[in-house]
Amino acid sequence: MNLSSRILSMQSSPIRRLVPYAQKAKKNGKKVYHLNIGQPDIKTPKSFLQSIRDFDQEVLEYSTSQGSEELRNAMINYYKNYNIDFELDDIFVTNGGSEALLFALIAVCDPGEEVLIPEPFYTNYSGFSDAINVTVKPITTSGDNGFRLPSKEDIEKTISTKTKAILISNPGNPTGAVYTKDEVMMLASLAKEYNLFIIADEVYREFVYDGLEYISFGNIKEIEDRVIIVDSVSKRYSACGARIGSIASKNKDLMRNILKLCQGRLCVPTLEQIGATKLYETDKSYFEEVNLEYKNRRDTLYSKLIKIEGVSCQKPTGAFYIIAKLPVDDAEVFVKWMLEEFDLDGETVMMAPAEGFYKTKGLGRDEARLAYILNEKDLIRSVEILEAGLKAYNNR
């Protein structure tokens, strides 16, 4: 009565497996600043809850497998702001971006086939891939140059006859990198030349700073039948608990087939779709406000971080993460130590060790991901604690 090899091969989430240490620290009376997860403190627009409160049908019925037309139309309007032109049958609502990702991988890859993913990457990319026997081939990038993509020639070396797709998050989690037009077009031309899909995880689309130009893979007409857009309300509207995502593509054959997966799980929650429809109708000014808040947080965290002796990182331009190199051998050991052994006046900090974001063994061992999802006062205090912790750790 053995479990499957595929589930045994899955890694525990490197972010979530340290949670018990944080829980123990809190039980012992420590305050823990959580920079380890992407749970923003920004208020969810009130329209979400309000519209759900107004629901008064006596039977909570199934929605359609594709997702409600109201929500899909609201998404279509949202995409129009980015010059992405979807029709109703091009978009299905999913259980978070996670399900969209899973459906895309199932639809594109058979067991043993490969997806290229720039590393470091969102760890669940490899988790889902393992679960359904898809092989991840990393495209290695480095914090030293702000996680820029390697040259086309270097990426070509990782492509084999089994390669079916490039999976990329833009802006990047955990890197905070925003890919340039040249980088995006280079991947597009690779997709065309090698007959690949592009699975574009663009859930951080609004989180781009410094007036940078943002190019969505949905903007490239020449490869529109190759592009699968994964999206979510979680970060966009600070509604992580809603679990509303979407999968969208102009490839009709692909979407007809993905519909079978949607039908298999019947539908996405009815109420959450009502709320999410209102979220997508939120005025654009909301994003400006939120964007400014995150930009300020990034500036604060970055400027404080680089002043710590031995810490190095580049200033990220998107999402809400910084990957920092720390003056330690093993960031996971250090993060545990911070939770178990250290406090500054009863307070400590939790980060996400970055090794789990890399597929290539040995990379990222001295790196951690910090999410700037706390207010500036808390961020400043967190860096103070981190600095004191590093000093104490290296003077043990």
Added chain:
Amino acid sequence: MNLSSRILSMQSSPIRRLVPYAQKAKKNGKKVYHLNIGQPDIKTPKSFLQSIRDFDQEVLEYSTSQGSEELRNAMINYYKNYNIDFELDDIFVTNGGSEALLFALIAVCDPGEEVLIPEPFYTNYSGFSDAINVTVKPITTSGDNGFRLPSKEDIEKTISTKTKAILISNPGNPTGAVYTKDEVMMLASLAKEYNLFIIADEVYREFVYDGLEYISFGNIKEIEDRVIIVDSVSKRYSACGARIGSIASKNKDLMRNILKLCQGRLCVPTLEQIGATKLYETDKSYFEEVNLEYKNRRDTLYSKLIKIEGVSCQKPTGAFYIIAKLPVDDAEVFVKWMLEEFDLDGETVMMAPAEGFYKTKGLGRDEARLAYILNEKDLIRSVEILEAGLKAYNNR
């Protein structure tokens, strides 16, 4: 740029693929009685919406990957009523019973491995299996004897070295069969002898009529580490749109591994879990009332159905479905005809052709599944229309 073989091999839902014909009939002004889907008209307990309306946190945050402790504790109490003894770590909340099923299959089977499933079965069993390369081996049962399981010896013949689990719904969808203690114990002994898991879909646990004894696979101590219980609030509390299900097992190693899948998709919607907690706290008297309502509907539908010339079926004892043999060659053609060509005073009936519930080619072609999820008046009218339709169809 080919799609995967696994997604191409998935069948469209035989229930949902006829929906366009129903939509067209309605557009043309026909009233359609829907006996084709398991969407009950019973009111969802008010506590569900009320508790969600009371939610007033400003940020809609992620829940834990396992599901909220409140909901899992409410589930634990619920299971106690059935003498099933789960602890907190034995239960995870899932996106409907569907996700529980998917997770169970991934955890138990590698690509090419097999699950035994009594046919006719809920079609999504094979849909999910195809999507993740699990092979379904049917255990054929027949309406002629009320879908009783074959002998142990006959089932043994379908077991190979690749067989990892038996997947069974009890009470059965689409059969309405409730398995006897002898049948349940026979499967339990097979699981032990051949080292198999049992994935028990018991979402219709409360829908058992005629005072029949119901045995859950959770009641068999000797195989408790082999049993995975799939559950859902959809039918139990008429809350299909909530998409709250669960996966439960006393096999700690299995659950530790399934947690990785739960973490991969982060969590189940926060609000729906609040509502579902209240559902699981619903007084038992609710089930008595609902059970009586369904029993009366079954009696009505069954007694009217068997009076139609050429129609045969056995009286089901559970769930809310009847599989009926119809005096037609191909039930799918007939169902389409009913929607496209027939009406009785502007009204027609939609059923689910049963062929798609069988894996063995050719079985179920003259059968349809009727869900008794409408009130008695509508059920009586539906049978009148069906009778007139059959007569007209066979006199064309």
